[in-house]
Amino acid sequence: MKYLILCMLVIISALSVLAHSDEEHDDDDVTAVEVGEVVVPEHPTYHEHVRPIIEASCNACHSEGRIAAYAPFSDPADVAWLAEDIRFHVVNGIMPPWMPSRQNLPLKNDRSLSDSEIATIAAWAGDGAPLGDPDDNAPAPTEGVGLVEIRADLTLQLDEPYLPDADLLDDYRCFAYPLDIDAPQFITGYDIVPEALEMAHHALVYVLEASAWTLAEAKASEDGKPGWQCYGGPGLRQRARSIGGWTPGAFGVELPPGGGHRIEPSQFIVLQMHYNLWTTRQPDNTRILLQLADGAAELDELTIMSLAAPVEIPCPAGVEGPQCEREAALQRVGELYGDFASRFPNNLLRICSQTVADYADNKGERSIGQCDFPLRNDATLYGVFGHMHELGRSFRMTLNPEGENPVILLDIPRWDFHWQDSYQFVEPLTLKPGDLLRMECVWDNRKADAPRYVVWGEGTSDEMCFATVLAQPG
Numbered sequence: 001m002k003y004l005i006l007c008m009l010v011i012i013s014a015l016s017v018l019a020h021s022d023e024e025h026d027d028d029d030v031t032a033v034e035v036g037e038v039v040v041p042e043h044p045t046y047h048e049h050v051r052p053i054i055e056a057s058c059n060a061c062h063s064e065g066r067i068a069a070y071a072p073f074s075d076p077a078d079v080a081w082l083a084e085d086i087r088f089h090v091v092n093g094i095m096p097p098w099m100p101s102r103q104n105l106p107l108k109n110d111r112s113l114s115d116s117e118i119a120t121i122a123a124w125a126g127d128g129a130p131l132g133d134p135d136d137n138a139p140a141p142t143e144g145v146g147l148v149e150i151r152a153d154l155t156l157q158l159d160e161p162y163l164p165d166a167d168l169l170d171d172y173r174c175f176a177y178p179l180d181i182d183a184p185q186f187i188t189g190y191d192i193v194p195e196a197l198e199m200a201h202h203a204l205v206y207v208l209e210a211s212a213w214t215l216a217e218a219k220a221s222e223d224g225k226p227g228w229q230c231y232g233g234p235g236l237r238q239r240a241r242s243i244g245g246w247t248p249g250a251f252g253v254e255l256p257p258g259g260g261h262r263i264e265p266s267q268f269i270v271l272q273m274h275y276n277l278w279t280t281r282q283p284d285n286t287r288i289l290l291q292l293a294d295g296a297a298e299l300d301e302l303t304i305m306s307l308a309a310p311v312e313i314p315c316p317a318g319v320e321g322p323q324c325e326r327e328a329a330l331q332r333v334g335e336l337y338g339d340f341a342s343r344f345p346n347n348l349l350r351i352c353s354q355t356v357a358d359y360a361d362n363k364g365e366r367s368i369g370q371c372d373f374p375l376r377n378d379a380t381l382y383g384v385f386g387h388m389h390e391l392g393r394s395f396r397m398t399l400n401p402e403g404e405n406p407v408i409l410l411d412i413p414r415w416d417f418h419w420q421d422s423y424q425f426v427e428p429l430t431l432k433p434g435d436l437l438r439m440e441c442v443w444d445n446r447k448a449d450a451p452r453y454v455v456w457g458e459g460t461s462d463e464m465c466f467a468t469v470l471a472q473p474g
């Protein structure tokens with residue numbers, strides 16, 4: 001077999017690849033990523049060179065019953081027919097969808113292609129996408145990037161679907177589910193499967209104690225429809241323990257080996273759904289699939305830490321009017337989501353030891369939100385989930401950004417609302433008191449249909465700079 005060995009830099013300039021360019025953040029704080037050799041067969045064929053890549057890196061989505069079933073890659077002739085389209089998506093880093101950059105700490109289930117794989121597909125498409133000999137089917141070059149398939153030991157779903165309120169643009173609805181288990185269990189994995197995907201903008205799963213059940217039932221019977229309206233959280237006058245969630249583009253989650261979220265038969269689950277009704281309004285009955293392990297197993301209890309940073313996004317140049325005043329923004333979220341929401345932006349500034357003057361340099365075209373979170377106790381960190389809405393441009397979480405060895409826990413240089421996921425590190429990190437997590441969000445208010453001053457708020461057209469960190473204390 002004949003291969004061309006190309007220098008990485010040549011490939012980059014030739015293909016203008018690697019969407020993972022980092023336009024938002026300065027790079028001086030990170031060691032350059034090691035560049036390796038790019039290996040491309042001289043005359044790649046589908047069967048010998050491209051098919052193994054497609055099978056390993058695309059078919060988890062591009063096959064029947066999967067998220068991209070509309071464009072299946074099962075027939076070689078179809079793939080060859082799509083070759084130019086495939087080349088475009090792959091060379092520009094759009095496919096496979098994988099948002100973290102190459103500066104990121106290595107993550108589990110990394111779906112991105114190697115430079116050699118990208119260059120092989122590009123060369124094959126450029127050659128007219130020859131199929132080659134079906135008997136030349138080389139083994140898959142990587143072990144494959146299948147999506148996490150969890151075992152559904154317990155499935156939670158309502159008896160009837162919920163149809164969101166027609167008067168709302170963003171409907172936050174909570175639903176309660178009793179836990180049908182006889183003995184304590186550990187949740188070791190989960191998947192949240194909305195039916196109305198276009199309308200579902202997030203889901204959060206909480207565990208609550210039995211004492212809140214009566215209130216949950218009372219709230220659920222208030223308006224004759226399943227569940228109850230719930231901005232902020234379940235609103236059951238009890239601290240709700242968050243155990244996981246779903247956002248567009250997220251898949252099943254398997255918790256790190258040896259860890260889990262403990263649940264007792266007396267407890268119950270609350271699902272908070274955010275339905276955005278801008279384009280569609282349909283019935284939904286989201287399923288929660290739980291993978292369980294015996295509560296007697298010696299698993300460690302995992303914690304989810306929630307982190308939030310201020311959102312202070314002024315209008316872009318050329319847009320003026322009362323909607324560009326911060327006061328108007330506070331009033332707006334108060335009217336929509338309650339008093340708590342109108343106070344939250346100022347509370348966030350206080351929690352982060354900032355004032356609104358710290359954001360005086362924010363422009364509509366480029367606004368940042370940032371907060372530092374010093375650790376007080378020892379902890380093991382397993383992963384990060386970052387969250388913004390549709391104005392987001394980039395997201396970053398860094399461990400000890402000003403120390404000698406900053407570690408980038410999550411770096412998403414091109415934010416895409418439709419591809420959010422929770423990421424787990426290949427190697428868990430051990431943190432000590434004094435270590436510091438910095439979260440940074442960047443927004444562009446020109447993306448808004450009708451720009452206004454934007455603060456933290458629950459609606460899809462409001463913004464958030466939010467993260468959860470999967471950790472184990474001690």
Ligand code: HEC
Nearest residue numbers: 054057058060061067068071085086089090095096097111
């Ligand atoms: C995690 C799921 C996932 C994986 C893995 C994935 N895709 Fe996709 N792909 C999608 C989805 C979903 C769409 C539909 C567009 C969208 O939502 O972004 C899509 C759309 C596409 C399209 C556009 C088809 C059209 O309508 O013209 C191409 C081409 C494509 N993918 C190629 C690939 C290739 C090649 C791979 C593997 C190297 C791959 N994808 C891996 C989910 C995936």
